[in-house]
Amino acid sequence: MSEPLPTIGYISHIVADALRDPTSGINTTQLRAEPNGGVSEALVFRSDALAKLAEKDAEIDKLQEAIKTARMAIEAGSLMRAAYVLDEALKGPEA
Structure with a gap:
């Protein structure tokens, strides 16, 4: 959090x-x-808010990339790879 x-x-x-x-x-x-x-x-402060928004944007980009990778793994028939990719992405930076 x-x-x-x-x-x-x-x-x-x-x-x-x-x-x-x-x-x-x-x-x-x-x-x-x-x-x-x-x-x-x-x-x-506006600068603090913009920095926080940039962090959130980076996190969203990372999650979107994980979803893309998981979809490609599912299409390739690798459900376990998709599950692993999503699990790692959802752990977040605190893990």
Whole structure:
């Protein structure tokens, strides 16, 4: 299981929408250091989020390649090879 991204602050949905509108008069000073009940969402650095997405994309590519290899093994009549390939792929990087 991957670790969560570090939280840098919290923001309400209303403020988040207003930040997208340059005419709203809302700025980043509206961010909170603590969550505000059920009305705020955690913020993370964009670079951290993009790095996490790149990790997930690499994992998806690896699994798609394993599926392709398993399908080819099944077509060749090697069910055990297909099972082995899928088993290894599903163990993930933590194994």
